Amino acid sequence: MREFIVEADGGSRGNPGPAGYGSVVIDAATGETLMEAAEYIGVATNNVAEYKGLVAGLKAAHDLDPAATVRVRMDSKLVVEQMSGRWKIKHPDMKPLAAEAARVFPSSQVTYEWIPRDRNKHADRLANEAMDAGKRGEQWSPSASTADLDTRAARAAAEAPTGPPPRRPAG
Known part of the structure; x- marks a missing residue:
């Protein structure tokens, strides 16, 4: 059985204010961004934007x-x-948005996990890109x-060996 990770975020500039969301579907086995x-x-x-990001991510995974x-990871403790x-x-x-999210997959197929904001950068970047595009009158x-590129660079940095450089023999 396939497993996906859905990372979602939403934001508003003002509360309420101009708002957007971002969501990512990741293959849990490979770490590859699928959508x-x-x-x-x-x-x-902000909360409406967070829920809309969740719904979009779940629908894409479906x-x-x-x-x-599906393992949903979000930095919204509320959601x-x-x-x-x-x-x-x-x-x-929030009620209709939560109901819509709950209808996408049977509850037995979805788990929810809170993650710190700094581990949700991909979805956060997408939400900000959407808000920036909206500000310009674009989609x-x-x-x-550039969200996936930033995320790949962060993953590579996290996987890089740490500690002092190898010692060279004297001579």
Whole structure:
């Protein structure tokens, strides 16, 4: 059975303010980015943008393989706790978005994990690219994105050996 990682983020410049989201589907076995999505959504709250990023990532993963298991990683404690069922969803704007996210895959196929913001840079960059494009009156385009390149560089740096350089024999 295939496993995907969905990383999603949303943001707004002002709360509410101009908002966008970004989401990434990653093959859990290889670490390969399979899909990126981002969209400027107009004026919205940060939480609405976060949920829209989650929905977009789940739908993209479902399009790739509806039988896959999905590990969602987000830096939004609110979304992770609400979608995990540990916190109630009280805000009326969040309820339909959470319900939409819950309908994409059976709950048995999806797990949620909170990650620190610095480990969600790919999705964050996509959300910011979408907001920047919206500010210019444009749509986000995957061909103009640098998010995956930045993420690959960060992964390579994280995997590089650390410590002092090897010693050379005297002579």
